[in-house]
Amino acid sequence: MSSYAETYRNWQADPEGFWRDAAGEIDWFTPVDKVREMRDGGLADWFAGASCNTCWNALDRHVEAGHGDRLALIYDSAMMGKVKKFTYAELTDKVATFAGVLKSKGVGKGDRVIVYMPMVPQAAVAMLACARLGAIHSVVFGGFAAKELATRIDDAKPKLIVSASCGLEPGRVIAYKPLLDRAIEMASHKPEACIVFQREMEEASLVEGRDFDWKAEMDEAAAAGNKPDCVALDATDPLYVLYTSGTTGKPKGVVRDNGGHMVALKWTMKNIYGVDPGDVFWAASDVGWVVGHSYIVYAPLLHGATTILFEGKPVGTPDAGTFWRVIADHGVKALFTAPTAFRAIKKEDPKGEFIGKYDLSSLDTLFLAGERADPDTIQWAERMLNVPVIDHWWQTETGWPIAANPVGLEKLPVKYGSPSVAMPGYEIHVVDEANKQVSPNTTGAIVVKLPLPPGCLPTLWENDDGFREAYLVDYPGYYKTADAGYLDEDGYLFVMSRTDDIINVAGHRLSTGGMEEVLAELPDVAECAVIGIADATKGQVPVGFLVLNSGVDRPAGDIEKEAVAIIRDRIGAVASFKKAMVVQRLPKTRSGKVLRGTMRKIADGQDWAMPATIDDPAILDEIATVLGDAGLK
Structure with missing residues (x-):
């Protein structure tokens, strides 16, 4: 295995060769010829001219390679005290069947499908079924307010919405269907159909002619053998749109392509996370966020690993030992969660008394991201778990880590408060308000030199002008992260706050x-x-x-x-x-x-x-x- 420094130098010396090699880990229907095609403003399209399918690479190819009996997904609901496991063969069959359901409702390549679901396996099935057909999914966090959902309906203009009757929070059931009905009523755009997964604790009423029952539709498609094959898509075709908050109040629809996204995510699983095919990887997040897209659904399955989809909270479902129970029960090798989860656990169990009740010998590494990881939380986790605790930094827009300690390449020295160093594909600079690089240990705006690597957003959904305004115009030649911090003399990045959290005293x-x-x-x-x-x-x-x-x-x-x-x-x-x-x-x-x-x-x-x-x-x-x-x- 190459060292980090050697790998980063290889990327710098020959970025196209580096990503061509990484693309060899993906199955292509039409092979990669042109790796990078530059466009206006220093941006790049990746693998233009090649064709592929994300669902094929996440599921079907593992079955074809003889790994159909390997565990693909473990659903662990601490809310319901329920665990369900799916092999790659079983998950492929369910996804193909739901793709048949979508196709029977007229959904095809380029159509948008909003997924408004709790943390249940059906959410991942819906996402992968869209990918199979070339439909563009837009996952909206389950239980989001009707007004916010309506805004996203009007922007994405979905042909169909997939939802559930309810979600679960500690001590309460949240009915989704009234929120969905209200959102459709408020929205100017009206979807042609809704498919609703009925959960046992809350049955939703269905609107005649518009709403369809998940189970009935799946049974019908299975009986008819309606299980369409994966559709060939251009590498640059959109896989999904994920909305992130905009400063104007209008949500920004981050677009993710198919080809570059697969190449980047597959590369990260071994090189950043140190995970091998067959290992159990757990991203304790939600499919409504980018972490859930990248590291619950897509990256582990592209890599042939086992992913965990967890419905619960770090505390209160039922106690501060829930995470340790999941690790012990399923043999988790790497856990990825937000620092706030560990702060919640530390608050409830500061001495780590729950940890001793579980066998955590499978756990090799804890990864933290999503917000700033303070040194105290990292050090507490290190003491309690006795494993490396790796802070890393990325954004909805990038889809995978900008800066990390790449344990799959080598474990670099940890500097508390730093997510470590730039990953191949990213050249990080810190600049002042005049767009001039500042000296080491001087705080400024953190920016990334263009072009961005594969997997990052090529634009915002039907809003190229908004994309340029939000990310490109303030610092010409760079992508604006809107984070502030500094680089030290060793090239370690310290992300201190959002730029609007720098105060002037x-x-x-x-x-x-x-x-x-x-x-x-x-x-x-x-x-x-x-x-x-x-x-x-x-x-x-x-x-x-x-x-x-x-x-x-x-x-x-x-x-x-x-x-x-x-x-x-x-x-x-x-x-x-x-x-x-x-x-x-x-x-x-x-x-x-x-x-x-x-x-x-x-x-x-x-x-x-x-x-x-x-x-x-x-x-x-x-x-x-x-x-x-x-x-x-």
Whole structure:
């Protein structure tokens, strides 16, 4: 196996040769001739002229190669206390059958299908069935508000929507069908049909002539032998559209192609994650997010590994030992989750007492991504699990890691607070507002030199102008990540915050992420957030919010004073950090990202809208109350 440095140099010296070699891991209907075709603005189309099918590469080819009996997908529902396993042969048959259902409803190449589903196997089946037919799926997080779903219906204009009767949250059932019906009513575009998977705990009423029952349709297609083959698609044809929040309120439809996406994801499984075919890989995320697309559904199956689709939470389903139970039960080799999941576990079980109850000998590596991984959380996980804990960094737009510690190539030295180094395909620079590279250890805007590698977004759905405006115009020659941070003298990247979380305190540009890193070291603090709020004298001043570990019985005021003192000691008086507040919990999206921007608007008395992705709206009232009690609102 090549070292990281050698592999990165090989890519730099011959990017087309590098990706041509990687493309050899994929089955092509029409072979790759041209690897990279440059277009205006320094962008590239990858493998133009070649044809392929993502479903074929994820499923059928493994069956043809004699691996049909290998486990493809394990569905583990902590919500229902239920486990169901599917071999590659079984999953291929189910996907082909559902492709027959879609085809019978008129769905074909280029048609859009919205998938509005909970974490059930049928969600993955629907995605792969679309890929089989060349239809473009757009997964919308199950339980999303009707207005948000309607917005996506109007943008994607789906021929058909696949949904379920309900989703499950700890202690409650969330009916999806009323939300779906309301969204269709609100949307200008009307889908021709909906297919609804009925769950036993909530049966949905079906609209005559528009809605169809999943099981009845599957039974009919199976009886008729209606199982269409994989359709040949251009490598540059879209596989899916995934919506991410836009600053204007209009969601941005990130487009993913077929060919480049497969090549990049297949390469990452061995080289970044150290996973081999047949290994069990678990991305503890949701299919509604990019992690679920890339590392629950597509990458593990492209690689011939076993993937876990988990319905549950890191705590509360039933306790803080759920993750360890899943690892032990299924022999997980690599776990990939968000730092917020581990902070939740650490808060409930700071001494790791649940860990000792399970055999975790199968686990080789823990990967964290989705938000900044503070050193304290990484070090806690290292102590408790005794395995390498690897922070890595990427975005919905890129689809796979920009920076990582590639354990499949070699495990590089860990620098806490850094997702390590640029992966082949990405040349990372840090620039100032004039688009000039800054010196090492100087904070600036993190950008990626064009062209982007295979697997990254080629554009936004039917919005080329919006794509250029959002990502290309601010830093000509680069892709704008909208993250801020620095590169050190060894080329390690430190992602400190979103660019709008860099605050200006009396002319000093300071990172809220750096302050959070310091606060997280306090032994009583489970997690924290720092925001900059408006100040008449200094422009902005930072305020900290602290969530404490379970069992802490010290006075909150003492801990708040310690927080102020440690920031003054580590960062200095320049930070003007004078206020920290203990809160019960932080407002987050369903994917675990803290809603700092909304908190800031509440503190500054600005107009704000309830974020569509918020996990529990009641938390914002709690934050407003705390701010009001402190005289900061």
